[in-house]
Amino acid sequence: MKVLVVNNMAPFVWGGAEELATHLAKNLIIAGHQAEVLRIPFQWEPSHGIPSQMLMARSLDLSEADRVIALKFPAYLVRHPKKTLWLLHQYRQAYDLFDAGQTNISADSVGDELRCIIKSADDEAFAESERIFTNSEVTRNRLAKYNGFDAEVLLPPLNDPELFVGGPSGKYVFSGGRVNGLKRQHLLVEAMARTAPHVQLVVAGPPDTPEDSARLHRLVEQYGLQGRVHLDLRFLSRQELARYVNEAAACAYLPFDEDSLGYVAMEAATAGKALITASDSGGILGLVRQHETGWIAEPTAENLASVLNEACRDTRSVREMGQAARKLWADMEISWPATVERLLA
Numbered sequence: 001m002k003v004l005v006v007n008n009m010a011p012f013v014w015g016g017a018e019e020l021a022t023h024l025a026k027n028l029i030i031a032g033h034q035a036e037v038l039r040i041p042f043q044w045e046p047s048h049g050i051p052s053q054m055l056m057a058r059s060l061d062l063s064e065a066d067r068v069i070a071l072k073f074p075a076y077l078v079r080h081p082k083k084t085l086w087l088l089h090q091y092r093q094a095y096d097l098f099d100a101g102q103t104n105i106s107a108d109s110v111g112d113e114l115r116c117i118i119k120s121a122d123d124e125a126f127a128e129s130e131r132i133f134t135n136s137e138v139t140r141n142r143l144a145k146y147n148g149f150d151a152e153v154l155l156p157p158l159n160d161p162e163l164f165v166g167g168p169s170g171k172y173v174f175s176g177g178r179v180n181g182l183k184r185q186h187l188l189v190e191a192m193a194r195t196a197p198h199v200q201l202v203v204a205g206p207p208d209t210p211e212d213s214a215r216l217h218r219l220v221e222q223y224g225l226q227g228r229v230h231l232d233l234r235f236l237s238r239q240e241l242a243r244y245v246n247e248a249a250a251c252a253y254l255p256f257d258e259d260s261l262g263y264v265a266m267e268a269a270t271a272g273k274a275l276i277t278a279s280d281s282g283g284i285l286g287l288v289r290q291h292e293t294g295w296i297a298e299p300t301a302e303n304l305a306s307v308l309n310e311a312c313r314d315t316r317s318v319r320e321m322g323q324a325a326r327k328l329w330a331d332m333e334i335s336w337p338a339t340v341e342r343l344l345a
Helices: 016-030 047-058 109-128 137-147 185-192 210-222 238-246 263-270 301-311 316-331 336-344
Strands: 002-009 034-041 067-072 083-089 131-134 172-176 200-204 229-232 250-252 274-278 294-297
Touching: 002 016, 016 034, 016 067, 016 083, 016 336, 034 047, 047 109, 083 109, 083 137, 083 336, 109 137, 131 137, 172 185, 172 238, 172 263, 185 200, 185 210, 185 301, 200 238, 210 229, 238 263, 250 263, 263 274, 263 316, 274 301, 274 316, 294 301
Parallel strands: 002 034, 002 067, 067 083, 083 131, 172 200, 172 250, 200 229, 250 274, 274 294
Antiparallel strands: none
């Protein structure tokens, strides 16, 4: 069977969705299919350019494929009689992020029209899909709330679990992944200014924009944290990333209301590391149980500082939380062969 995995492409941006699309195609091939990833360019700024990009996706002829698996807006707008959605997220600035005031869509008649266009196109794409899966319960609930469609939750597997073997707890908390305002690495740096002198933080991953990088560097300088906060802001190889995770005392991931568990959390749990997140971080809360697999902090520097202090004490309880996180993730029994089978059923 010829299967197209359809995803977006923002120049020089590579994150969890890109990793998932690549490994989905790889595992479709392992299962005996022909598979490719089709990356559709998408630039969300300025917002008035979004409709033309929606039209481009909608007008693509994908008739050479036997099946299409589409992941994100506007990629899932493509037409195909055998289209399955594995919904990672919609254009959230038109939905929940608009309600939260974190959007690039204006709160006026022009913005209202744009949101209406996006919702109408989404509704049509969802209605014509053979099946809809979501990457988490959070995404499923949003889809039901804003568009009235039900879906099956299909959690993504970890791509290369053999790299995340764990090891003795180090002296630092690790925060990996893309660096931007919604991932809130800046909160961890601000919290470091309130921690004990022995606490260390490593932030590693590619910044979405130069300003995202500059913001963290400014905070480190402002609080005099050069000796305790290490910023490795670039695209890391999987081996480099795994080394940071395996040697950490704990791993922190604080996105604002994220859709999925998050690869950062999945990698940390696989390595047997305790997890630090925030009460409003969304999907990752499926892996973090307070004082059992990690800590759920309020998203303030003061509250996070207390958690960072505890995570770096190298106590038996921190190590036990890491082992509990590993068991919780393993008990979910999520694998690529089973995932491919469900997507093609």
